[in-house]
Amino acid sequence: MNVLTLSQLQFAATGMFHWIFVPLTLGLSIMTAWMETKYVTTGDETWLRMTKFWGKLFLINFALGVVTGITMEFQFGMNWSEYSRYVGDIFGAPLAIEATLAFFLESVFIGVWIFGWNKISKKAHLASIWLASVATNVSALIILLANAWMQKPVGYVIRNNRAEMNDFLAVLTNDYGWIKFVHTLLSGYALAGFVIMGVSAWHLLRKNENDFFVRSFKMAAVWAFVATIGIAVTGDMHAVEIAEHQPTKFAAMESQWETKRGVGMSLLLIPDVARECNTVDLFCIPNMLSILAFHDATGEIKGLKEFPKELRPPVTPTFLSFRLMTGLGVFMILSSLAGIILSRRQKFIEYRAFLTLMVCAIPVPYLAEQLGWLVAELGRQPWIVYGVLKTADAVSKSITSTQVILSLIGFTVLYGMLGAIDIFLLVKYAKKGPDKDVSSIINVQGRA
């Protein structure tokens, strides 16, 4: 394999690995802050125990999210130096701003939160988790604005053999980025909701700490349901944006080959890339795709055949990832709604089948997250910056395939081990359940 393919593989592998940990950080940080707020305002000890228990899982997960993030920043220069040189004038700024505005705040106040229980007042401690979690969310916003620029480049001119910024405000207010931000952020909240529901269900199946875990489950079900509805709404807005600005991605997502008006959406499709058509095409909902793309039943959708083959993304994986992600999203809406309804009933802990389902559902949002990024990044190919720079022209020239093979093997081994250990620790502490005794904190904080 050549340097290009290897670098793509490495970026995908390290990015997807990083993204195992980030969504839970986004969601669980806010939820932990919410629980601690409830504790500080009501003085109810169960909220403190919830803060400590879910906060512990948050921290075990957070550690790997942090250390794998640096890899992403370094790789732009290491593997994609032509890209970095060409677009650094625009793309470097958000990365630097993210570090100074958000990343410092997040990492400094996480430290205060972990080690400050007995050193600062209750309110200052609460403020530290809010600062850290808001910073985490701001960090996601800036990174997604940077990614949005690669999807829908704005505010630049080509000058001095590179893309130069001429409108910073346009980069900051890129609607593609804001929609993507809300969509992604809510997916993190939903994922955290499903993790809390799943772990709670595991304990409820064993009749362990019923009050604690029913309360956790109820809260998480509401969060997850509201978040998944928001995901669907922003997903719809995002599809409109993609149909307008990235017609090749949209056509690949839907496996649409012909350019037509008033296009329907088939529930069952099997693309045949070689023959440029779909071998199976069943259960068509008339005009549906035009409505989804343009909110107009007669809207014209550009098919893949409209574009030369070398400008089309890999159709089958983009299409399948999108379909599967959407399907999992529907499952998440329905199961979290069921969670809200059932968890309000007296007999909730007797619904063993439902509780078992929710334990098994923990991987579902994780899979949906990964598929979402596959759609976003595979669907943009062969471009690294849509319509501006091809991925093949972006790769570093001074590195050899041997170097990248070795680093890819290194990442696979190292990340494989760390991922296994982290999941082992998460499972261990999730199964252990909350600490019974939090008096040491309450006593000390009472004095502070």
Place this chain on the structure above:
Amino acid sequence: MDISVFQIIWFVLWGVLWAVYFMLDGFVLGTGFLAGVLAKNDTEKRVLINTLGPVWDGNEVWLITAGGATFAAFPTTYALMFSNLYSALILLLFALIVRGVSFEFRGKVDSSAWKQTWDKAMIVSSFLPALLFGVAFGNIFKGIPMRNDFAALSFNYDGSLIGLLNPYGLVTGILFVLLFAVHGALYAAIKTTGDLSQRAGALAGKLWFPLLVVAVAFLGYTYPATKLYDNFLKAPILLLIPLIAVVSLLLVKLFAIKGALHKAFLFSCLTIVFVVFTGVTGLFPNLIPSSLDPASNLTIFNSSSSLLTLQIMTIVALIMVPTVICYKIWVYRVFRAPVRTEDVLGDPQAY
């Protein structure tokens, strides 16, 4: 204002970011790789790790900021520096990743085999970045074998990982290791109590002698190996910068002997900052010189962003860097008390 003003501002900031990063992560790396020598038992190791616990992550962000600032202000340098030094940076990344998780994972399973594994991982992954940063900066001071034609957009690099391990690179590497070792031992001495603190202070005193020898060797070797002294000879007033570095280094020992460890640590901070300033001042206006041909040097003028980007980034830096410094000072004040054995044993939150 002219673009060159902003290019110079960002050159200064670039130097400051690296200097602050080495000052802050220097003691985390130093305490980390000395933990095996300093701590006599598991509790003492935990005490040492807990002195680093609240701050290591925030300190590492200065590296991410230095990288991000290079990307934003000097994208061509960022692109060529990171791709040319690919293999060294991969080793550095792996080490920093293991270092971070070793703090977090070590105490999560109650087994001595588990803890010993993470202890070894922590020691190696703290030592390696200290050495690699030194080797990398030694090579940057010296120049790396690249041939760049900025008009034709042709960039070539003839170096290799082994090529970086030249004598001057290694001397700089050893200099960084010893700087961070003394720095880390002093940090451990002021952040712990009793016997452990005594031993850490004594170790800092002992390591100071080899540090002095290597520092003198580095300053001497720099003359034939690099062009860093050219700027100082053109404007001798600049010699104040290395002078402050040398005086600070001597004061480290003076205060350590008197037992004024906080002052010794403060001057250790200044030593590191002014060693970096010395190198960076010598580089100006280069960010990375070429060892093959001066026309291939990456300078602040031929590798910078556009005026608009530099202006925006200057505003961001003027607001954010002081803010960050303010809350970091607050955090260091909150955690200013030394970590005692009973703190670690009595606190379920401790590492």
